[in-house]
Amino acid sequence: MECVIIGGGAAGLQAALHCRRCWPEKSVLLIEAEGDVGYCNPLLPQFMAGQVEEEKLFFWQPAEDPLLQIRKGIKIRSLDRPTQSLNLDNQEKIRYERLILAPGGQPILPLLRREDLPEGIFPVRTLATARKIRDWLLKHKEIVVLGGGLVGVKTAAYLQLAGFAVSLVEKEDHLLPQALTKPSARLVERHLQRLGIRLFLGCLLEDIQEEKGILKSAKVSGQWIPGETLLIAVGSTPNIDFLENSGLLQDKELLVSPALQTADANIFAAGDAVTISTSGGEKHKPWTWPQAVTQGKLAAENLFRSVPLPLNVLTRPNSMNLQGLSIVILGAPTPDAAIISHDRTAEGIYRELFLRGRKIVGGALVGDISGAGLLHFLMINGSEVDGDVARFLKPQSRVFYQLLPSSKRQRRRARILFPKEMLS
């Protein structure tokens, strides 16, 4: 086989499709451990909450293509670089000319390394487990979500609104610690509390209790929270165990160059499994859906390119509407960056930028996301912001609305302003 791709998630599928487009004469084989390819992980919280039907999750349907083969339900056991081959768990061996690794990651499972786990504990990651969670939730209404990152917060919000009683546990002292500072996270916390979610911040899962083989409650920093369902959405560890003896890992990380090439010139990697390392020694882990898509495409393009091109954006911007609260994350807070903020917490707005020198290196807009595009543009171009930096932070909605015709103004307002009823 000429191009083999491991993993049929966001990065792997895009890599396969793009490979067919860029190198039409090359055959492509995509191998996926699970039974589904071409669905959207970010919609899984809505799916679990019963707000989105399964067919809506799929954004791609296979079409007839003799040079694109997709094999599902097969796991790669190991990689043998000297013979350029992969060993599958069904004892088969597959040779490759070029390889793209896109095995993604999975939540970290604390404490739960026990063998005899009761029913009701699920990691939040794949459609297969989301189906099980959806079925399980038909009979079990009390949920504990472990992990206050993006996945945990989204999962908690959608399930709470679907009528479940949700408790959200985060070990740091504020939500979305990878993306927001404490004051901006405060708005998200208030929003979730208004939705009715019980928050346990700065708390660790210590133990679980079961009854007749089913989870009954979870002990969080000394306190027992009742719940028959524990959804684990803590962090992400790359699925790279199968690369253990391949010589591609450094300190348990799959390092790639900015052109997504691994230590082996014939092997590229993309998505949540990789750490991108620049020659300046910086390491980036932009593990988001848009990045996985971009990286999958770039890895495919670079496979046979005479001059492989680097990824030009290494940040992890993200935007979402969390049941009425708009959030744009430009980049994570870093210890050495200065923070400037525009605080209108009473109105449900908090906007902050992280600056190194006069360059924007990150930031977050909560409640009012106007000007996000401009700020993102300034950030990725490394532009020096001159004059009064704070002017970028003032919500520009009002000026912006005045320029719009009134019908559009109404639509715009509905989309991006903080709903009034939430404020009361």
Place this chain on the structure above:
Amino acid sequence: MTHSLHREGTISSLERDYALFIYPARGFNYNGSGPKVRRIMELLYLEAPSNMIVSTLRRNLYSGVRPEEVLESIKDGARIYSAFNNREKLKEALVGIKKLDEGISVVVSGLIDQVREMAAEINLNPHTINLSLGIHGRTDRLPPPDIRQFTTMCGHGMVSPALVRDVIRRIKKGRLALWEGSIILAAPCTCGIYNPHRSQEMLHDLVPLYTVNRW
């Protein structure tokens, strides 16, 4: 003896890289130094340095030269240049040299804190200390820092940045193993203090960061 002072790299990497020189000096102990240097050389062979050269033969440990050939070549005025990748091994070598007490000048080069500590541990009192004050001038013309970690290991700058890149390219294409690449880089260094063990580690770290652009 400044040529070994400008090795660049991270502290954790430099902690495993020391240069040791044995230098007879004209007018002091030059005449009759041959047998003394030879005895020191014999001792150093037992301590397994990472690399070593004697000025009378200029063939490093990995050139295929036999120890007898090296020892045979030693005559009055011969100097030994060696590199160690292990602090403890270097300490043992220094203890041995001290015991031999041949009266020939010994220079150790490495991270100053580490070298001072080592000297204290084995009860040696350095009589002269040279410190590197960094590199000045048109530094923009130098190769980038990651490549300089390799090129500065040869005190005379004989390891070319282009060779380093070429070795990285060949390793990434699977044509060379890390150690083989390291030996190739060590070959042009005629001062014999290029440390291939450290270079192997650095190649391992650096290989993923570079993208090969010629298939």
